[in-house]
Amino acid sequence: MQELNDILILIDSYIGSSFWFPYVLIGTGLFFTIYLKFPQVRYFRFALSVVKGKFDKSDDEGDTSHFQALATALSGTVGTGNIAGVALAIHIGGPAALFWMLVTAAVGMCTKFVEVTLSHKYREKTTDGTMAGGPMYFMKNKMNMKWLAAAFAVATVLSSFGTGSLPQINSISNTLNATFGINHMLTGGVLAVLLGFVIIGGIKRIAAVxxxxxxxMAVIYFIGAFGVIFYNYDQILPSFASIFSDLFTGSSATGGFLGASIAFAFNKGVGRGLFSNEAGQGSAPIAHASAKGHEPVSEGMVAILEPFIDTIVICTITGLVLLSSGVWSEKHENEFQVSDLSILEQIDISDETKEGSAALYGHVSGKAPLPVFSGELAATDGKITTPATFIHARSLAEDVTLYKNGSPYTGSTQILDGNPIDPEVTFIGKSLVHSAPLTALAFSRGFFGAYGSYIVSIGILLFAFSTAISWSYYGDRAMTFLFGSGSVIYFRIVYVIGFFVASFTDTTIIWSLAGIAIAVMTLPNLFGLLYLRKDMKQTVDDFWKGFKKEYPEEKTPE
Known part of the structure; x- marks a missing residue:
């Protein structure tokens, strides 16, 4: 597992986690923001009217309403990125990472507007009578690049697993196991059956759900979140301040948090922002292409609301919960994940000193690795007797004990280059935690006490399950594009099986896989948007000319 994760991290380092990827993503959004004169601001109020159905016509072609398309796209974006993704970004990049998530969302509102408009404009009606659209269709029908369209469709199928299926059920099963002690496989099995029941009904059943x-799920989550924020009301302003104060200096070490550079905060904030709202990834346009409408621009306006709701609203609330509660920088008792664990030779070092924190940060960042341990690690009744230093979840671990088959272990276990070899041996101790377990801890620091973590469990169950539903449709449409409608049934079977298997697979590896899948899908889409920039601008101009003729009494943002 560790070797596989290392390979995935290496691949991702050249694309999604590379220094240039965030600049390409934000740069595309900034270009269209200026090129189209800030449509995310000027068209925001108009978009609300479109969602309400104010300009609908009875003869509009499509399978879903504007609101259903928005809800389907939102259910695809509002998922573990809002709960686990925000926690992971702050865990790695500090509070400043949240700022870059918000920046990504602000420019992403414009990117969504562009990609949805073009996808709706060049959609097609399939042989089974349903609408099919997405970036692969404007790549084929307008750009005449069938090879690029096929590459995007293949990436969409892969991303339906890396974004929609695998990390979602993994977060659900981990959270339900930590909160209620429910077996991972049981969670995966039950939800896999429910998932199969929903997606077999196609887009109309998916939209209805x-x-x-x-x-x-938004109401339930907000109640729990504000229960924490208002409980820690004295930390609201300091939390906001921390988001902006470290923007140009990097986050300094505090508690168990070893610090983070500006680049780390920027990279992880943008990466998690994309994973949260998927602006530029080309996924949401597939859902919006099914919407009833005679004008593609109006559906593009509906999409402006997605990053606003998903990231600017929900992710900000999650971030405030994490920061105001203080759990993000505290060490907590937890079972270590091997892929997050590094065993070093015994060194006299402390994270309570400036020098110690700097040396430890040098190791976890990879800039100045410390000597790793290799050999036999001995323990008696779980207590480790061999001198060693443990790094887990980017923090100096404390009170580490050894377990095997659920009981304190007496004996020795082989360690190779800092990594445990025996999969039956587990390490338990105090360290930082990240992803969904961190958010669950934060929700227990409010008016609801320990019951707050149940809200996170319910929230993750609803958020993540709805994401898996929507992404099954994205993969469904990509398979239809590649191999025709007859291939969909086989995709759905594999999708549900993968959903089940991921319920008991290592979390870190799944996040690494998701990062790669997102990048592979995003780059062709961004290229297509820039290629069709003049087409997009002309489409917007034509829309407003026609709108003014049809609705002369309506005020327009133009």
């Missing part, structure tokens, strides 16, 4: 699920 998501339009009810999205508002319900």
């Amino acid at each position: 998501t339009e009810k699920l999205v508002p319900s």
